Amino acid sequence: MTKIAAILRGLSAFWRSRFGELSLRLLGAALQVLATWALVRALAPEDAGVYFRGFVIALGLGTLLRGKYEIYMAQHIIGRRAASTGISNGALLTQLARRLLLRSSLLCAVLLVVTADLDIQAPQLQTVLQTYLPFVLALPCVSLSSLLGEALRAANRTLGIVVATYAVNLSILLAVALAPADASLAVYSWAFFLGSLVAAGAAVGLAWRAFPAAMQESSRPASREELQAVDSLELIGLARGAQLWGPLCVLSIWATPLQMAQYAVAARTAMIVDFFLPALNLAEGDLMPAARPMPAPQSSLVRQLSVALFYSCALVVPLLVLSPGTLALYGNPYDSNLAIYALLLGVQWVNGAGRPAVRLAVAAWDARRIGLVIGSGAVAGVLICSLGVAVYGAIAAAGGSLIGALILNGGAIQMAFRGCPGRSGPHAQSFDPL
Numbered sequence: 140m141t142k143i144a145a146i147l148r149g150l151s152a153f154w155r156s157r158f159g160e161l162s163l164r165l166l167g168a169a170l171q172v173l174a175t176w177a178l179v180r181a182l183a184p185e186d187a188g189v190y191f192r193g194f195v196i197a198l199g200l201g202t203l204l205r206g207k208y209e210i211y212m213a214q215h216i217i218g219r220r221a222a223s224t225g226i227s228n229g230a231l232l233t234q235l236a237r238r239l240l241l242r243s244s245l246l247c248a249v250l251l252v253v254t255a256d257l258d259i260q261a262p263q264l265q266t267v268l269q270t271y272l273p274f275v276l277a278l279p280c281v282s283l284s285s286l287l288g289e290a291l292r293a294a295n296r297t298l299g300i301v302v303a304t305y306a307v308n309l310s311i312l313l314a315v316a317l318a319p320a321d322a323s324l325a326v327y328s329w330a331f332f333l334g335s336l337v338a339a340g341a342a343v344g345l346a347w348r349a350f351p352a353a354m355q356e357s358s359r360p361a362s363r364e365e366l367q368a369v370d371s372l373e374l375i376g377l378a379r380g381a382q383l384w385g386p387l388c389v390l391s392i393w394a395t396p397l398q399m400a401q402y403a404v405a406a407r408t409a410m411i412v413d414f415f416l417p418a419l420n421l422a423e424g425d426l427m428p429a430a431r432p433m434p435a436p437q438s439s440l441v442r443q444l445s446v447a448l449f450y451s452c453a454l455v456v457p458l459l460v461l462s463p464g465t466l467a468l469y470g471n472p473y474d475s476n477l478a479i480y481a482l483l484l485g486v487q488w489v490n491g492a493g494r495p496a497v498r499l500a501v502a503a504w505d506a507r508r509i510g511l512v513i514g515s516g517a518v519a520g521v522l523i524c525s526l527g528v529a530v531y532g533a534i535a536a537a538g539g540s541l542i543g544a545l546i547l548n549g550g551a552i553q554m555a556f557r558g559c560p561g562r563s564g565p566h567a568q569s570f571d572p573l
Contacts, residue, residue, distance in 0.1 A: 160298055164418065167301035167308075168411040172468070174308035175407045177315040178327070179400070179469050188396025189267070190324050191403035193274035193331065195391045199384040201282040204243050206376020208235040209289045210501070211369045216293040218502045226365075229352025232290050234361040235369070236283060243282040250275045270324040273332035280332075280339040287342040291349055293501075297417040299345035303338045310334030375510050382517035382547060386524035386539035393528050394536075397472065402533035404473045405480040408465060409458075412487035416454055417494070440555055443495040451491035455484050482537035486544045493548025496555040503558055512550030516543040 179187050212228075212235055214220065221227050254268050254275065288300040314330030361369075387406075391399055458465070459481060466474045500509060520543030527535030 160418065163298060164301050164414050167304055168414050170305060170308040170312070171411055171414070172408060174311040175404055176468055177312055179404060179473060181315045181318070182324070182327070184400050184472055185396040186324060187403070188399035189270060190327060191399055192391045192396075193271050193328055194403065195384070195387055196271055197274040197277050197281045197331075197335070198285075199380070199388055200246065200278055201243065201285050202384055203377060203380035204246065204278075204282050205239055205286045205289075206378075206380045207369050207372040208239050208376075209286055210372045210376055210379070211235065212286070212290050213293040213501050214504055216290065217498055218504075227350070227352050228290075228294070229347070229350035230359070231361075231365075232287070232346060232350050233352060234359075234365070236286060238361070239282055239286055240279055243279040247275055247278045250278075266323070270328050273325070273328040277332045277335040280335040284335070284339040284342040287346040290346060292417065294349060295417075296345075296349050299342070299349065301414050302345065303342045306337035306341060307331060307334035310337070371506070375506065375513055378510065378513045378517045382513055382520055382543045385517055385521035386536040386543070389521060389524045389528055389539075390533060390536040393525075394532050398532040401473060401476040402479055402536055404469055405466075405476050405483050405533075405537070409480060409483040409487055412454060412458065412484065412491070416451060416487065416491040437556065440495065440499070444492070444552065447495050448492045451488045455488040455491070459484055476533065479533050479537045482534070482541050485541050486537075489541070489544040489548050493551055496551040497548065499555045499558070500551040503554075505554065508550075508554055512547060512554070515550070516546035519543055519546055 178190070182190060212232060215224070215226075215231055216228055221231075251272075254272060257268060284303055288303060291297065291299040310330045310333050311327065314327050318326045387402070390402060394402075462477055462480050462484070463474075466477060466480060520539035522539075523542055524536045524539035527538065531538075
């Protein structure tokens with residue numbers, strides 16, 4: 140027993156080390172690419188496009204549902220409000236997670252009723268409904284795991300998000316390996332559901348470890364003031380969801396299944412940037428001070444943005460250079476969507492470079508200005524995709540996503556500099572990140 144305990148302690152220390160963390164992130168990226176490759180090899184391009192529309196149903200609706208809870212939780216964590224409010228991060232996260240589960244379960248029930256009605260009224264849609272049913276059932280799981288993952292990201296615990304994705308990708312790989320050659324799309328859809336269920340459980344465990352809270356405190360219902368503060372973020376949360384998923388939703392409705400599949404392959408591959416970049420950006424420390432000292436000077440913001448820009452370029456540029464070979468792994472017709480992949484890598488580059496400013500904007504919350512920035516990004520992204528999807532297909536969705544990211548991060552950087560000490564002029568404002 141003593142030897143076993145020593146081995147377990149050694150493994151725990153290894154995974155907590157930088158090398159161990161890098162290994163886990165590399166494994167997550169490999170599983171992401173391998174699962175995507177296995178899917179497009181097992182499914183015809185048109186079938187893959189139909190299948191990936193299910194991702195939009197689960198992940199897109201989940202983003203819209205969790206928007207206001209995610210923003211409020213990020214304000215609480217990044218702004219270190221636990222001491223001033225008397226509510227720990229773990230207790231607040233538990234309260235918000237319960238409400239999100241209720242919200243997503245109600246929507247899931249409504250969609251199931253609609254699905255059952257369509258199954259009776261339109262029998263020709265039976266195959267499509269069977270494909271999307273597991274994605275609808277996965278909505279509460281996806282919503283919960285996404286909320287917990289974003290809370291971990293706000294606390295700079297980004298490794299947990301990567302580990303939680305293992306379940307979905309491993310489930311897809313097992314389905315591809317075990318399913319017969321003539322298996323229906325529903326087999327792979329149920330694999331996504333099972334993976335989402337396991338991922339939600341993993342996210343709960345990781346969040347519980349990162350945000351411990353007493354059982355009595357967690358079981359207490361949210362106060363009226365908290366609920367009103369959360370509800371006041373509803374429109375901004377919806378706009379944020381539209382900015383992230385609006386172009387893809389337009390694409391899934393108006394584009395052909397082939398275009399949908401090409402976009403999904405490029406998007407899932409570009410997501411590996413998000414597995415590594417947050418950890419690299421944290422190499423120089425967090426911009427948020429530990430207590431409530433003097434506001435962060437403008438020079439500190441410049442340094443943080445410079446570091447973020449450096450790491451974004453260091454990771455994205457090599458991936459862009461290697462993009463022809465990367466897409467060649469998927470074969471025809473996915474190796475011809477280089478422009479889509481390049482634009483989506485640009486989205487990752489912009490989000491990585493602007494991350495310090497976005498965190499400052501969340502801490503020093505200005506609802507009017509933030510709502511204007513997020514709303515502008517959402518409208519621009521959806522409008523560009525809507526106008527260009529008929530001619531340019533998936534490229535229009537990727538371009539809309541890039542424009543939305545530029546507006547969001549550019550607005551956050553502008554707000555951060557306007558709020559930093561050392562700025563003179565009529566627009567100078569005091570800025571307290573806490």
